[in-house]
Amino acid sequence: xxxxxxxxxxxxxxxxxxxxxxxxxxxxxxxxxxxxxxxxxxxxxxxxxxxxxxxxxxxxxxxxxxxxxxxxxxxxxxxxxxxxxxxxxxxxxxxxxxxxxxxxxxxxxxxxxxxxxxxxxxxxxxxxxxxxxxxxxxxxxxxxxxxxxxxxxxxxxxxxxxxxxxxxxxxxxxxxxxxxxxxxxxxxxxxxxxxxxxxxxxxxxxxxxxxxxxxxxxxxxxxxxxxxxxxxxxxxxxxxxxxxxxxxxxxxxxxxxxxxxxxxxxxxxxxxxxx
Numbered sequence: 668x669x670x671x672x673x674x675x676x677x678x679x680x681x682x683x684x685x686x687x688x689x690x691x692x693x694x695x696x697x698x699x700x701x702x703x704x705x706x707x708x709x710x711x712x713x714x715x716x717x718x719x720x721x722x723x724x725x726x727x728x729x730x731x732x733x734x735x736x737x738x739x740x741x742x743x744x745x746x747x748x749x750x751x752x753x754x755x756x757x758x759x760x761x762x763x764x765x766x767x768x769x770x771x772x773x774x775x776x777x778x779x780x781x782x783x784x785x786x787x788x789x790x791x792x793x794x795x796x797x798x799x800x801x802x803x804x805x806x807x808x809x810x811x812x813x814x815x816x817x818x819x820x821x822x823x824x825x826x827x828x829x830x831x832x833x834x835x836x837x838x839x840x841x842x843x844x845x846x847x848x849x850x851x852x853x854x855x856x857x858x859x860x861x862x863x864x865x866x867x868x869x870x871x872x873x874x875x876x877x878x879x880x881x882x883x884x885x886x887x888x889x890x891x892x893x894x895x896x897x898x899x900x901x902x903x904x905x906x907x908x909x910x911x912x913x914x915x916x917x918x919x920x921x922x923x924x925x926x927x928x929x930x931x932x933x934x935x936x937x938x939x940x941x942x
Contacts, residue, residue, distance in 0.1 A: 696930060697923060697927060697928065700737045700921055702741050702938060705940070707906075707940070709942075711849070716822045717942035719938060719939070719941075720751055720853070720941070721741075722918050723738065723921065724876030724877075724918040725786070726752075726755065726770070726920070727755055729922035729923075734922075738921065742774050742778060748820065749782060751855055752781065752782070752783040754784055755787065756789070757789060757792060758788050764794065764798055768805065782807070782808045784810050784855045785799070785809075785834075786857035787858070790834035795830075795836075809828075810855055811830035812830055812837065814828070823850060827846060827870060831858060832860055832861050833894075833895065837864075842854070852870040853872045853941075857876055859873070860902070869913045871913055872914045872915075876917065876918050877893075878902065879919055880904035880920070881904070882926070883931075885931070889903060890904070902917060916937070919935060921934050921935070921936065
């Protein structure tokens with residue numbers, strides 16, 4: 668009987684420790700944003716040159732634990748050539764845009780070269796138009812359904828963008844019109860499912876968000892669910908090879924949606940170096 672009680676007590680202690688570890692991980696994953704780094708190689712970028720993009724996605728008007736200050740510090744640390752925001756800067760229940768305007772102004776004070784495309788929450792909440800005007804007034808380039816050549820100190824890229832795919836606002840033809848495929852081309856698209864709409868021309872790199880990396884991930888399994896996909900989704904986070912040796916990168920994002928939970932999936936922004 669003594670041995671049975673001892674085993675039972677040990678199991679309770681182990682379960683308590685695992686519970687504490689799980690809760691601690693969840694708090695860290697939600698509240699403390701990290702800087703992820705990805706390097707991509709291309710013969711379209713001259714030898715010895717590079718382009719650095721800092722991708723920020725799915726902020727969802729996050730306010731926890733000085734989130735804006737954390738993102739500001741990460742921009743300083745990353746020192747990118749440009750900053751790209753791939754949608755869902757706000758949540759669909761956002762009433763005031765003041766918090767995201769303060770975030771953008773703080774980032775612009777460090778690096779004013781900011782490019783933005785809308786996500787589903789901008790459109791679903793009815794604030795897409797107002798937000799785009801407010802961002803443009805603060806020097807942000809809104810890239811919905813258009814493209815531009817972006818020159819950096821070291822190189823040049825085609826930067827394309829589409830409005831949110833799931834909201835029916837995307838115009839891929841306009842986004843790719845006149846793009847020179849000899850120049851490295853980056854597409855900003857909130858929803859990664861845009862890759863199934865590509866036909867003759869596929870951008871070298873598509874940067875997306877939307878999935879939140881599943882928010883909750885399991886060891887050895889990965890994401891359990893992601894928006895618009897089946898259980899254990901095929902597209903959740905990270906770098907994917909597409910047709911014609913082109914790439915898709917899905918950032919798991921800064922904020923949360925529906926439930927304020929992340930597990931084994933820390934809040935992040937990504938510094939992407941193309942060289």
